[in-house]
Amino acid sequence: MNCFLGIDLGSTTTKAVLLAEDGSILGRGITNSRSNYDLAAKVARTEAYVTARFGLLRAEVVRAAGEPVLTHLLLAFRTEQTLRQLERLGVHLLEDLERAIPADRRAAVREAVEHILARLAAEEEAWFADPAREARSDFFRDVAASGYMRIAEQVSEAGGPSFDTLVGLFDKCILKVENEPMELGFQEHIPAALRRIGSPEAVALGVERATNAALEERNGVGTGYGRARLPFPKEQIRSEILCHGLGAHAMFPGTRTVLDIGGQDTKAIQVDGSGIVVSFQMNDRCAAGCGRYLGYIADEMNIGLHELGPLAQSSNRPARINSTCTVFAGAELRERLGLGEKREDILAGLHRAVILRAMSLLARSGGVQDEFTFTGGVAKNQAAVKALVRLIDENYGQRKLNISPESIYTGALGAAIFALRDVRPDVH
């Protein structure tokens, strides 16, 4: 089967989308961006192939064994991938401590690290096996860090090596794990995943077919902040503005205006009926009012990023905040808290300030046409969406607003469509 890859190398995450020749989505992958851009792209690509192969076996396995078995198999696969990464983390930690820790303390540190690793592995197996598991980050780095820190703290409180020593080792080694090539693909881990669920006879055929299916990558296009670093020739690199425009069009064909608020930039894009960009504006000279602004505010208030929106939404009297300078906003936040203003009111005001800045870009790019598609990490924040809807209504009248749960893949999807069109200009 011919397939076409789009990769969006963003400042925070790297996304990949794999398309079939008819333009349908075969698979998607995402990972956190890291210093080794090639590798981030490779990991996202591998993930897209993993989901593509799971897509291929899906119908067969569900028919032969039922939906729960498919879910079970997928979780088993994820467990294998995670254990593989933990194993590499362990190898680095044990190697590093031999060099970094003085001989008189080495045995104690080694014992502590081995203990943490064993518990981490056990916890991971338990988490994947738990039907009531709590939601968490999709990235190994976050999962490993939070588990490691928690266990390390307990170990050190119980008289083990100091927390700083243990964390210092982790910080160095997680970077090594992230930046070394590692096989996390379908073929590598599906046999172990099958064994983990007891190798049921009914799924063997589907798995075998998916494993052996020839997925031939005919073309790939890269985009995003780090696109110049992607291992693609120049003709296969496209601006994220074009890719976002086309991706949004593919998700919602009625789209005429796209707003993307990402970690470090905000883009207002106007597209025609074919998804081709006709005008755009993006933040210049500074990244005030982008996604990172909200991240900073969450840090300042010591709450999680995902808690910001709900808290702001509970406000009845949003504060008037005009500054989108991230640092000034932090100061304003503290001052207003000191004056006794409510957290939710201040937060609602901050969300409005972010959206006001986006409104200015939208106006300069040509306004807000119907339909309007909102993408990027900030589109997941309900308080931001609420502020946006209100301001659009006031300034332009009612517009149909589209937000896809898969909006993070918009740029990668656009890139994949470009990859497909480069080879098959007739497919739309």
Next chain:
Amino acid sequence: MLLQKEMIGAHFDRLERAPETGEKVVYTFVPGNLTELIRSFGALPLLPEINALQSGMRQKSRGYIAEAEKLGHSEDVCTYVKCDIGMAKTGNIGPTGTRLPKPDLLLLSYTGCYTFMKWFELLREEYDCPTVFLHVPYQGDGEITPEQREYMVRQLRDTVIPALEQVTGRRYDEDRFKEALRRSGRMEDDLVRVLQSAKRRPSPIDSYFGGVYYIGPIFSSFRGTPEGEEYYRTLREEVDERAALGWGPETPSGRLDRQKYRLVVEGPPNWTSFNDFWKMFSDEGACVVASTYTKVGGTYDLGFRHDAGDPLGTSADYCGGCYTNRNLPGRIDMLVDYVREYAADGFLINSVKSCNSFSAGQLLILREVEKRTGIPGGFIESDLVDPRYFSAANIKNRLESYLQMIDARKAGAAGEVHAK
């Protein structure tokens, strides 16, 4: 290029020696400059904004701006002004490394930019020298009326000429002035021929990045001079020769024969990263075929020529017709004509933070030109000489996105034709 370097070098040497030789120095600005008149009194023109842009190109502006900010000029003040003030306060060493003389006269002959007026107010404070002021009415209705022209002529006759006479101790010599104006007319013919060579495919010149070199002598101190006339004759011959050979312009990416995009550009360039900025264009195969910036010192391609038959009247016409003195509809007309006459694939605005004369209304210009030409416009933002406002990654991203947008639209249009 070598010839230009020699000319400018000799001019600055002469300026440095002026305090000993007794030659008088007149500070004035590019738009509406009265070079022929100044020189007919044997005085030497010196143009502060040219010094500022040169300081930007030589990576000196950051320090000069910091110096001016220390003196109390805010971050929002035009960076040409701050660069000039900072230079004056740190030894006044000019672009060729020579010391610049103090002015004997500040001649403000274009007032459409109010910052110019404030700038000279600061310099007057600094140098305590005579100041003369020619008020040029703005072309609010798209033309200079006979009354406005007469108003300028009267100021030239009654205010500007007497001031020059007083400072230089010479009488107004109309024959000498006319001779220079005749030379100016010939230089202007040559310049227009060079600029219009960009209508060819491939264009033998880049009309923005290369263009700023071509306008250098005529916009600064050499209009109406024998060496200026020689320069433009040589330039015209060189460009004719390149055109005959089918060569593109020399760019930071080499000779650009394969011109993938023909662009019209509005707004001044960025000077602190001039070559990097140009390279972003040339690496993509983008050649600028027409620009408005190359008309700030005169809109010769619209037909104006200095006319020795009416020396004061022609000077008034010249001052009133500079690009930044034109109203928004006039600027839009020019851009629309450029897009059509030069068969451009796109047009791009470089909006600079420092200059309201240029930047105010630019988005409106963009939308209107888009509407009338059917071609999408691009928009990038930077500054003249403050390196803090040149974000290379951001500008490159916008430029590449814009060029790819042109590609996508061309491909889309081709597809539509195909389908029909």
